[in-house]
Amino acid sequence: MILIKLGGSIISDKEKPFSFNVQIVKNIAREIKKFYPSKEFIIVHGGGSFGHPLAKKYGIRDGINGMDIKKMQGISYTHEAMLDLNKMIINIFLEEELPAFSISPSSIFIINNGNIVYGEIKVLKELLKRKFIPVLFGDVAVSEDKGMDILSGDQIMAYLANEMAVEKAIFLMDVDGIYDGNPREGAKLIEEINEDVKIDAVQGKFDVTGGIKNKLEEALKMDCMVYFINGMKKGNLTKAIEGKKVGSMKKERIFRK
Secondary structure (H helix, E strand, O other), X not given: OEEEEEOHHHHOOOOOOOOOOHHHHHHHHHHHHOOOOOOOEEEEEOOHHHHHHHHHHOOHHHOOOOOOHHHHHHHHHHHHHHHHHHXXXXXXXXXXXXXXXXXXXXXXXXXXXXXXXXXXXHHHHHHHHOOOEEEEEOEEEEEOOOEEEEEOHHHHHHHHHHHOOOOEEEEEEOOOOOEOXXXXXXXXXXXXXXXXXXXXXXOOOOXXXXXXXXXXXXXXXXXXXXXXXXXXXXXXXHHHHOOOOOOEEEOOOOOOO
């Protein structure tokens, strides 16, 4: 089974609230279709310009104490915005004759300190058996420490990678991979991610879920092969699915001291 993360930066313009890159998602769906149903897929997408602006506006990362109606409304607005984005993605997959099936993370996960501590994933396994393509997303979720908090798509990717039989995880971004500094200042692409990679040196856009650094931190925990590739370029996803050299790649789990 292959996990694919559709980064918010490729499915929307984060500078334009509620924007949606239809053609990019179509291209991704068409590349996946070349391998379906011989390969199983789970899709996770980010919040892009749907979830992040609302999460910031309502301070969801601060959690909720007691009955705060305005904060509770903000949490629901954020969740509903993510459902809207999810529906757009689902509809494109359906148009491309891929049986995508929406799964709301807030209904199956509980988190603590931003990490998943409980996950009801049997439904995902059963959907895969029936040849559906589950589609999850960054969401708000019940939190043991904050009451409610943001659950990022990257955390979902790491959890599923270690709880299910995953062949590889592929992160689709708007850059060619992980860099050893700022790409605009001559930084080099890290083609193979190993124990020497310095997380604090990587550069990229940041959001309420931690951006590039968070993706890398989660990838280092995964027990499977991981790719970071430019999802804006046609053919990159095909290469990653086929196991060819593209973007930045991690071959095995890296244990930090």
